[in-house]
Amino acid sequence: MSVVFTFPGQGAQRPGMLVELPDTPVVADTLAVASEALGEEVRALDTPEALADTRAVQIALCVVGVAAARDLIDAGAPPLATMGLSIGAWPAAVIAGALDFGDAVRLVAERGRLMREAYPRGYGMTAVIGLSEAAVVALLERLNAGTQAADALYLANVNADQQIVVAGAEAALARLEHEAGRAGAQRVIRLDMAVPSHCALMDAPAEALQRIAAEVTFNAPRLAYFSANRRRRLWRGEEIRDDLVFNMARTVRWADTARIVDESDFRLAVEMPPGHTLTRLHPAVEPPGEAIAWADAGRANARALILRTRES
Numbered sequence: 168m169s170v171v172f173t174f175p176g177q178g179a180q181r182p183g184m185l186v187e188l189p190d191t192p193v194v195a196d197t198l199a200v201a202s203e204a205l206g207e208e209v210r211a212l213d214t215p216e217a218l219a220d221t222r223a224v225q226i227a228l229c230v231v232g233v234a235a236a237r238d239l240i241d242a243g244a245p246p247l248a249t250m251g252l253s254i255g256a257w258p259a260a261v262i263a264g265a266l267d268f269g270d271a272v273r274l275v276a277e278r279g280r281l282m283r284e285a286y287p288r289g290y291g292m293t294a295v296i297g298l299s300e301a302a303v304v305a306l307l308e309r310l311n312a313g314t315q316a317a318d319a320l321y322l323a324n325v326n327a328d329q330q331i332v333v334a335g336a337e338a339a340l341a342r343l344e345h346e347a348g349r350a351g352a353q354r355v356i357r358l359d360m361a362v363p364s365h366c367a368l369m370d371a372p373a374e375a376l377q378r379i380a381a382e383v384t385f386n387a388p389r390l391a392y393f394s395a396n397r398r399r400r401l402w403r404g405e406e407i408r409d410d411l412v413f414n415m416a417r418t419v420r421w422a423d424t425a426r427i428v429d430e431s432d433f434r435l436a437v438e439m440p441p442g443h444t445l446t447r448l449h450p451a452v453e454p455p456g457e458a459i460a461w462a463d464a465g466r467a468n469a470r471a472l473i474l475r476t477r478e479s
Contacts, residue, residue: 170473171248171393171433172239172262173445173458174232174255176419178292178358180224184231184441185213189466193241197234197268201226204269205276221361222279225254229275232258232439233268235461239437242466244473248391248433252324252421252445253364254278256395256414264389265407274411277379281372282362282415290368292323292360293340295331297353303331306350310342321366324419326448332419334363369416377412391433395424400431425449435476437461437469 188194201209209230212223232255239245240262251259257275260266295303304322311319320339324332333343344355363369385404394401394410396417401407425436425448436458438445443460461469 169247169433170245170435170437170476171250171391171428172236172246172259173436173438174236174249174251174258175228175438175442175444176251176253176255177221177224177228177360177364179442179444180213180218180228180359181441182213182215182218185210185227188231188234188440189238191238191241193237194234197230197237200269201230201272204272209272219361220279221283222276225275225279225282226272228254228441229257229261229271231441233261233271235439236262238466239461239470239473242470244470244477246390246437246473248393248428248431249388250393250395250424250428252326252395252419253414255445256411258439260385260388260392260407260411262390263392265386265392265404266411267384270383274376274380274383278372278376278415281375282364282369285372286362286368288361289337290335290361290363291337291340292332292334292358292363293343294326294354294356294358295333295343295347295352296356297329298331298347298350299329300325300331302350303333303347306343306346307333310339310346314339316367321363321368322418323363323365324421325423326419326421328422330448332358332365334366334368336363364415365417365419367416373413373416376415380408380412383408391431393424393428395419395421398423398427400427421445421448435459435472437473 249259320335323334385408438460446460449458
């Protein structure tokens, strides 16, 4: 059996996630490289005040993911595959060997800036729990009737069979909350997202990022790299460039991709800090498939389980 490292997206962030990383040389080096690439102290980006900014959130999540993964690898517990949700795809690409970490930090900073500037206020994302994708799509079609593109609601993430995330303007999301409850949703949760990701509203920022990323080298990955947007393994550097640049404007298909990863015999999924969102989303698979989060298991237990899995 093989191990896949998973990397969460925006919404998983929390204050202190950088300073709580292990005090090891590889973590210290990762933080130093990130600070040099940014021209600012990366440890200042995980305060409650800083995390109000989309740019800071995305940088911090990228750095935390890379630092934690490198720490496990340095401890002799490497993965054979990586997969990330949204901004999590960037640290996944770094660990897979497709992108230099310094370049990733600089591009993520630009990604966050472009997304923030495109939608500085008035937009966000909402999770609908307990309705199928088809039911949510039908609801969106009804709510979008007669609306302009900027005021519409968009299918953004299919994280699980009955956990669907919708992006759009705040007023439209408020209507969604009311109507989804009437349609039988168990819960409707406004996410900690200040921008409407994974939909056509992000086409222009993605195209701007594409122009910036054109000057950066992307390599064929050394590890298996799975795209949660394209629902398959990507093999070439140019494919991964396209995947990373445009994932902000493309629907996330996490549940489908996780099943594909499991069917490819990557049976242990280890979620990097700071949370356990992806572990809770992991689809039910036949034993011995398993998903754990560093945040729950702890570094030592995660390492031990990885080693046991690789030896089995």
